[in-house]
Amino acid sequence: MNLLCETPHPSRRAVLMTGGALFAWAYMPRFARAADNRDPRLIVVVLRGALDGLSAVGPVGDPDYAGLHGDIALSLTGPHAALPLDSFFAVNPAMPVFARLFKANQAAVVHAAATGYRERSHFDGQDVLESGFSGPGHVATGWLNRALENLPAGDRVATLGGLAVGPSTPLVIRGAAPVLGWAPQSLPEPAGDLAARVLNLYRHRDPVLAVALQKGLDADRMALDDQMGAKAMKPKGGLDSAAGMRQAAQGAARLMSADDGPRVAALAFDGWDTHVNEGGATGRLATLLGGLDGAFEEFEKGLGERWKDTAVVAITEFGRTAQINGTVGTDHGTGTVVLLAGGAIKGGRVIADWPGLKPAQLYQQRDLAPTSDVRAVLKGLLADQFGLSAAVLGDKVFPDSAAVKPMANLVA
Amino acid sequence: MAAPTKVSTAPDPALIAFNRFGLGARPDDRDKLTGDPRGYLKAELRQPDIAMITYDGPAYADLLGSTPAIQASMAARFQRKLDKDMAKAAAKPAMINAPGMEKTAAIPNAGAMPTAPAKAPAPAQPPVAAPTKPATPPVEAILYKAEAQARFDKALKAEVGFVERLVYFWSNHFCVSVAKDNVVRASAGAFEREAIRPFVLGRFADMLTAVERHPAMLFYLDNQQSVGPDSRAGKNRQRGLNENLAREILELHTLGVGSGYTQADVTSFARILTGWTMAGREGRLGEPGSSVFNANAHEPGDAVLLGKTYPGGGMGQAEAALDDIARHPATAQHIATKLARHFIADDPPAAAVARLAKVFTKNDGNLRALAATLIDMPEAWSTPLDKMRSPFDYVAAVRRAAGPGPANDPGQSLAWLNALGEPLWQPPGPNGFSDQADSWASAEGMKVRLDIAWQAARQVKDIGNPDDMLDALIGPSASPETRQEIARAESKQQGLALLLMAPEFQRR
Numbered sequence: 001m002n003l004l005c006e007t008p009h010p011s012r013r014a015v016l017m018t019g020g021a022l023f024a025w026a027y028m029p030r031f032a033r034a035a036d037n038r039d040p041r042l043i044v045v046v047l048r049g050a051l052d053g054l055s056a057v058g059p060v061g062d063p064d065y066a067g068l069h070g071d072i073a074l075s076l077t078g079p080h081a082a083l084p085l086d087s088f089f090a091v092n093p094a095m096p097v098f099a100r101l102f103k104a105n106q107a108a109v110v111h112a113a114a115t116g117y118r119e120r121s122h123f124d125g126q127d128v129l130e131s132g133f134s135g136p137g138h139v140a141t142g143w144l145n146r147a148l149e150n151l152p153a154g155d156r157v158a159t160l161g162g163l164a165v166g167p168s169t170p171l172v173i174r175g176a177a178p179v180l181g182w183a184p185q186s187l188p189e190p191a192g193d194l195a196a197r198v199l200n201l202y203r204h205r206d207p208v209l210a211v212a213l214q215k216g217l218d219a220d221r222m223a224l225d226d227q228m229g230a231k232a233m234k235p236k237g238g239l240d241s242a243a244g245m246r247q248a249a250q251g252a253a254r255l256m257s258a259d260d261g262p263r264v265a266a267l268a269f270d271g272w273d274t275h276v277n278e279g280g281a282t283g284r285l286a287t288l289l290g291g292l293d294g295a296f297e298e299f300e301k302g303l304g305e306r307w308k309d310t311a312v313v314a315i316t317e318f319g320r321t322a323q324i325n326g327t328v329g330t331d332h333g334t335g336t337v338v339l340l341a342g343g344a345i346k347g348g349r350v351i352a353d354w355p356g357l358k359p360a361q362l363y364q365q366r367d368l369a370p371t372s373d374v375r376a377v378l379k380g381l382l383a384d385q386f387g388l389s390a391a392v393l394g395d396k397v398f399p400d401s402a403a404v405k406p407m408a409n410l411v412a
Numbered sequence: 413m414a415a416p417t418k419v420s421t422a423p424d425p426a427l428i429a430f431n432r433f434g435l436g437a438r439p440d441d442r443d444k445l446t447g448d449p450r451g452y453l454k455a456e457l458r459q460p461d462i463a464m465i466t467y468d469g470p471a472y473a474d475l476l477g478s479t480p481a482i483q484a485s486m487a488a489r490f491q492r493k494l495d496k497d498m499a500k501a502a503a504k505p506a507m508i509n510a511p512g513m514e515k516t517a518a519i520p521n522a523g524a525m526p527t528a529p530a531k532a533p534a535p536a537q538p539p540v541a542a543p544t545k546p547a548t549p550p551v552e553a554i555l556y557k558a559e560a561q562a563r564f565d566k567a568l569k570a571e572v573g574f575v576e577r578l579v580y581f582w583s584n585h586f587c588v589s590v591a592k593d594n595v596v597r598a599s600a601g602a603f604e605r606e607a608i609r610p611f612v613l614g615r616f617a618d619m620l621t622a623v624e625r626h627p628a629m630l631f632y633l634d635n636q637q638s639v640g641p642d643s644r645a646g647k648n649r650q651r652g653l654n655e656n657l658a659r660e661i662l663e664l665h666t667l668g669v670g671s672g673y674t675q676a677d678v679t680s681f682a683r684i685l686t687g688w689t690m691a692g693r694e695g696r697l698g699e700p701g702s703s704v705f706n707a708n709a710h711e712p713g714d715a716v717l718l719g720k721t722y723p724g725g726g727m728g729q730a731e732a733a734l735d736d737i738a739r740h741p742a743t744a745q746h747i748a749t750k751l752a753r754h755f756i757a758d759d760p761p762a763a764a765v766a767r768l769a770k771v772f773t774k775n776d777g778n779l780r781a782l783a784a785t786l787i788d789m790p791e792a793w794s795t796p797l798d799k800m801r802s803p804f805d806y807v808a809a810v811r812r813a814a815g816p817g818p819a820n821d822p823g824q825s826l827a828w829l830n831a832l833g834e835p836l837w838q839p840p841g842p843n844g845f846s847d848q849a850d851s852w853a854s855a856e857g858m859k860v861r862l863d864i865a866w867q868a869a870r871q872v873k874d875i876g877n878p879d880d881m882l883d884a885l886i887g888p889s890a891s892p893e894t895r896q897e898i899a900r901a902e903s904k905q906q907g908l909a910l911l912l913m914a915p916e917f918q919r920r
Binding site: 202206209212217240275 | 591652670675833851858862901903914
């Protein structure tokens, strides 16, 4: 069963129906950005632990869904009814902001998506997702950093560099292009010129630490310059808590909304490995999804008038088993969702070549079969937002992936 | 981040002993280490029970074994439920005298924990109408703090701290996370004392078995709920297999990812592991909170794992499988690589890895032999100190250098670890915290280290001369630039903070 699931949208449908042949036309460079006053931004949220795409955006119209996902399946009826996106898919009720953005054509879903990785190790899966290589074992640089690195020399986006949120830098944005690191902090500021002296020592003895510390100081200064001040930024929880996700998004949005702030950011949220008592419309996963939804809201609020040029994409290493396991959770699987939000997104659509959920339609008779490549989505965003060519994307940003064509028309 | 371009001179053997192998020198330590750093490290390996934490001293009154710790957590949970039920009942006056109400009796107040196990409900007491919020922290928080205190104290008391470093290495290799639930929160410290420390100079296979059957691990990786589909429990209840523990044992604890096992091996191993669980509060399977084998949940029949058939028959099936996996060549390679990465370099020399793997195999996973091999490795003494101290190592080194000493509240150290992105016993996933220098030399991490160095220096009452401290902590190999920067500091506090930020103090 090949069901094309999206709300009617003629141009989009036409492109999808004709397959890959027409993709090439879409990549005329958009260097006229200054003229049209666009100032694009891209935020990548990595959901570590493998998000259950079937519980985030449930195929409530699929006759096999409720049976497979059992007690945790989303439903359009009952006290915690899922929020319908179209006649086939509904989003988890923990995500009202996403549903609102979807209605306003500022959010979209790509369903039954996966990277090229087909094993089920979190850590290899995350390495593939973040490195952008086709297999594990590449942990030095990430695709988002290489995208910056491959922008034309002097490009404003490249010059402003990237932003890494959290105490450690996610692999996706590690690499040669400059990256600012920032996380909410709560320790007292050193008095006097201690920082300058340490920097001076590092410049002479340890240039790597000099660069790191300088960036840390810069990020802190930028975040604290804001009128909200330091008090508002006390840590409220780790990046596996709803409050922590919201707060991380708040800080990132503030840094990115500045005229000379980074245009590209990466955040990593933990805790999506729901083997036990995953919950459906309520419960553990719903709490996390609520945190992600809160992050979307903070991005929208914090970016203000820049939201219209912003694309946010949430990705995860792989999906989870279509059938719930023996402990009302799900084990490591394959196909899952990519969530897109932002004023720049051509939203209101669930983009899916739906594979179906009958036993023979499942990947290895256990997982949602992948019919879209996550890399195609990411390439589409990078092409539309920053004008990167399909050739560069297929060679430098996602090495050896020329066969994976950028998904066209993701950006309005 | 670009490849390190820092200047590296031939490292000083004493600095290697204290920083690469240990937890950093305390102000008088370098004097003791005269002439023979290797011998000094080996002497630490020979001290009896060097890895163990003892219960002596009033500071450790709250330390419990995992079984009573989990019982205390269960009791507190049960009490919360009672309080909630009673609050509900109080809201409905008609229900108060309903039959059966008297039977759900109060157990000793959770505030009196953690010494009261909850085997059976205590004699009935009249229910208190409105439960008041206890002023004491939850029992799991008391236990966590007591365990953290014991761990920091041990780090401060160690001579060099090589064995402690080995404990941290294995604790991270076999990590659990207190973010999982209250069972793990109550028992994560006890897990390290019971399943890691006794074996850190013993056999790998023994540590593996102790780890995988410990309630903290069974809960962290969900095996306590995994039920064989064809077991009695599986047929009666709507529960089944959970393959989380099986997968992570193969991928992370032993063979390593990509070593040749298949999805079928994972599923089969999950079946083999069914029945490894923890006795619940009612004690039907054994002492509540203890690790037990539940034959009713165990998948019956033979099972094939990595091409070998393990005959059905209870707990021994998984024990035999673990024993074989512990001896597997891929396990030797995996462990050797991680150890060499931890103690020598992010990209460890291939020869060092090969030698460690060989010693592992030849000595049947004897970890004391492995530790001695590390000490004897020329690479450990010639490779530049390019790795970064992990947050715990850094905080321990700061405390050893600047105090305060043992028996002080661990709250600030724990907060530092949170800020540095390495909260104690709370890794982001079952693969533990990163062991690569890049991860800990992040922009945010360095800014936080600066703040910590300043805070630590400010708290020292009588600093003395920072130049002398440099000699005492780093020694003659300190770079001229470091020496000069400290000598020029505008205050003793600033001088000490500079010392705590110096590359010689950050790198190992």
